[in-house]
Amino acid sequence: MTGKIYSASTTAPVNIATLKYWGKRDTKLNLPTNSSISVTLSQDDLRTLTTACAAEFFESDKLWLNGKEESVHGPRFLACFNELRALRKIREDANPELPALSKYHMHIVSENNFPTAAGLASSAAGFAAFVQAVANLYELPQSPEELSRIARQGSGSACRSLFGGYVAWEMGQEADGSDSRAVQIATQEAWPDMKAAILVISASKKETSSTVGMQTTVNTSTLFKYRTDVVVPQRFKEMSEAIVNKDFETFGKLTMIDSNQFHAVCLDSSPPVFYMNDTSRLVIGLIEKVNKIYGRVVAAYTFDAGPNSVLYYLEKDELIVLGLLKAAIPDVDGWDKKSYTSSIAPAVPDGVDPCSFEVLKEGVSRIILTGVGPGPRKTDEVLIDGNGLPK
Ligand SMILES: Nc1ncnc2c1ncn2[C@@H]1O[C@H](COP(=O)(O)OP(=O)(O)OP(=O)(O)O)[C@@H](O)[C@H]1O
Ligand SMILES: C[C@@](O)(CCOP(=O)(O)OP(=O)(O)O)CC(=O)O
Numbered sequence: 001m002t003g004k005i006y007s008a009s010t011t012a013p014v015n016i017a018t019l020k021y022w023g024k025r026d027t028k029l030n031l032p033t034n035s036s037i038s039v040t041l042s043q044d045d046l047r048t049l050t051t052a053c054a055a056e057f058f059e060s061d062k063l064w065l066n067g068k069e070e071s072v073h074g075p076r077f078l079a080c081f082n083e084l085r086a087l088r089k090i091r092e093d094a095n096p097e098l099p100a101l102s103k104y105h106m107h108i109v110s111e112n113n114f115p116t117a118a119g120l121a122s123s124a125a126g127f128a129a130f131v132q133a134v135a136n137l138y139e140l141p142q143s144p145e146e147l148s149r150i151a152r153q154g155s156g157s158a159c160r161s162l163f164g165g166y167v168a169w170e171m172g173q174e175a176d177g178s179d180s181r182a183v184q185i186a187t188q189e190a191w192p193d194m195k196a197a198i199l200v201i202s203a204s205k206k207e208t209s210s211t212v213g214m215q216t217t218v219n220t221s222t223l224f225k226y227r228t229d230v231v232v233p234q235r236f237k238e239m240s241e242a243i244v245n246k247d248f249e250t251f252g253k254l255t256m257i258d259s260n261q262f263h264a265v266c267l268d269s270s271p272p273v274f275y276m277n278d279t280s281r282l283v284i285g286l287i288e289k290v291n292k293i294y295g296r297v298v299a300a301y302t303f304d305a306g307p308n309s310v311l312y313y314l315e316k317d318e319l320i321v322l323g324l325l326k327a328a329i330p331d332v333d334g335w336d337k338k339s340y341t342s343s344i345a346p347a348v349p350d351g352v353d354p355c356s357f358e359v360l361k362e363g364v365s366r367i368i369l370t371g372v373g374p375g376p377r378k379t380d381e382v383l384i385d386g387n388g389l390p391k
Contacts (some may be wrong), residue, residue, distance in 0.1 A: 005388050006101060007053035008136035012129035012376040013113075014046040015160045016196065017312045018255040018302060020262040021169060023218045023228065027076070029177040030156045030172070031152050033218060034142075034232040035183065036169045036240050038160045039312065041196055042373030046120070050110040050129035051383040058105035064390045065110050065126070072108070079153040080105070081132055088138040101138060107134070109390045119206055119275070119306020120198070121161075127154030128161030132376040144375065148182035157210075164188045164374035166243045170307065188372045191246050193315040197325060198368040199278045200334075201307040206290045210305040213266060213273045220270040226299040227265055232256035248314050252300030255312060256287075259302040277307040279363025282356055287311065290324065293349045315371075323347040325367065328357040334367035 015038040025032035030352040061081060063072045070139040072081070108130060116122040125270035131151040133143065144162040152169075159181060160167040165188040172180030208216075226236050235254055242250035266273040280303055287301045299313040299321045313321045325346040339345060348354055385391045 002387070003055055003057045004099075005053050005055040005361050005384070005386075006099065006104075006137060007382060007384060008133055009049065009379045009381055010129055010132040010136055010385065011038045011043050011047045011049050011379055012125050012132055012161050012378050013043045013164065013373055014125045014273055015157065015167060016041060016121060016302065016304065017157065017160075018300075018312070019232065019235055019253070019258050020304075021156050022214045022262050022265065024214060027175070027215065029180075030076075030153050031177050031180050032156055032169065032171045033224075034228045035171040035236050036157075036160070037155070037236065037243075038167050038169075039196070040161065040164045040167060040188070040371055040375060042370045043335060043369055043377065044373070045370035046114045046125070047112060048112050048122070049127040049379065049381060049383065050108060050126075050133040051381075052106055052108050052130070052133035053384050054101045054104040054106045054137060055388055058107055058388060061105050061107075061314075063108040063110065063352075066112060066116060069198045076154045077130075080134075080150055082129065083150045083153070084134045084138060084140070087142060089139070099179040106134065106137075107384060107388045110229065111383065115200075119202075119304050119308050120200075121157060121304065122206065123155035123210075124157040124161045126377060127151050127158035130154065130157070132162065136219065138379060145181050145183060149180065152177070152180060152182075162375060165372060166191065168240060174288040176182075176274055177388070183390055185240050185243050188374055192372065193245065194356050194372040195313050195318065195368050196372075197311045197313070197320075197321065198370065199283060199309040199311070199325075199329075199364045200366040201277065201309060201363050201367065202365075206275070206306045208273050208275075208305070212268075213275075213305055216271070217265050217269040218275055221265045221268040225266045226371040231261065240320060249297050252297035252312065255302050260284075260320045263303065266296060275305050275307065276303050277363070280307045280309055281360050282363070283309045283311075286324075286328075286352065286356065289352055290320070290349065293351050294320070322369070324349070324352070327354075329364050329367065331361075332364055332367050334369065334385060336369060346375070
């Protein structure tokens with residue numbers, strides 16, 4: 001059977017948290033135990049591209065991710081489908097001339113241009129793109145904030161990828177999750193010189209998913225309650241202010257101590273959850289050393305649920321940060337053509353032991369040079385063919 005196919009596409013960005021979401025107070029609605037903050041990264045380097053289409057002749061909802069069909073019958077996808085269809089239905093009821101897309105099955109085709117399920121926040125970009133693509137298809141009037149409440153139910157961190165720039169996920173208080181949504185703290189333009197270097201230390205699927213790891217922490221860690229009740233509320237205020245004031249020193253310090261505390265509560269879980277490895281710890285040591293040598297925060301490290309390291313730094317310090325990394329890991333994929341050598345400062349400052357570079361050379365497989373970027377973007381690129389199947 002054939003017929004008219006309605007379609008819309010979007011791209012969506014990855015975001016990397018600087019104040020970590022770790023723990024759910026409601027696993028069904030994906031409601032967090034604490035608020036969190038992230039930086040949205042440029043889609044020139046990391047992005048999901050998703051096409052959503054609907055047609056009367058489709059027989060079921062389907063999703064193809066990177067060319068492979070995946071189930072959409074899990075509760076996360078179902079929650080998003082149901083909410084989006086309900087919003088479309090409101091439009092159709094108000095205007096009976098609209099095609100009855102809410103009654104049609106959907107085909108979703110999506111591509112990540114980076115490793116999936118490897119701690120590079122693919123679920124964040126993936127669910128944000130999915131929700132935004134369907135919202136585009138349905139021509140929904142809802143704001144990014146409202147869409148973020150839906151994306152949150154796909155994957156918590158996805159709610160933050162509905163915005164560009166600097167984003168907070170406010171945990172909310174309501175039992176139904178109506179006030180647990182993302183808001184923008186500052187636009188990309190407000191603080192445009194934030195850069196990020198991602199050291200890909202492992203691009204393989206991780207052993208303990210974030211979903212499982214965080215609930216192990218909620219259920220067993222005694223340090224965790226102190227983190228959510230005392231530490232995060234204070235840090236949330238300080239980090240939001242640091243972003244608004246473009247105060248990298250405070251932003252960077254908070255980013256590093258929060259990453260470390262997140263991994264500390266993982267270790268305090270039973271059984272303990274480990275995400276960092278020896279290479280990750282070496283990166284921490286190196287950045288701590290460099291910051292000490294310069295007497296200020298030149299770069300801030302953060303690690304999610306995996307060994308990969310994300311380093312935030314300001315454009316003005318690019319020569320210091322990338323000069324050192326280029327000296328340490330010159331041969332990995334991902335370097336651009338710039339030289340990053342300076343006539344005034346040595347690439348490897350006094351006090352940094354170049355012997356440690358051997359471990360980095362062994363452990364890092366790729367560098368991704370990126371920076372703060374915008375939120376989801378509509379695109380004319382379409383990933384489906386005339387039969388509603390992946391091209
Ligand atoms: N483009 C996409 N479209 C829809 N769903 C996606 C997409 N990309 C990833 N996902 C979903 O997210 C899952 C991977 O999420 P997971 O949390 O395991 O990894 P991650 O997001 O890369 O890591 P982390 O969240 O710890 O940074 C995939 O199995 C898939 O269900
Ligand atoms: C360490 C983190 O990256 C955890 C992300 O967890 P997810 O958003 O992947 O978890 P689910 O809500 O279960 O899908 C920290 C963060 O992004 O804030």
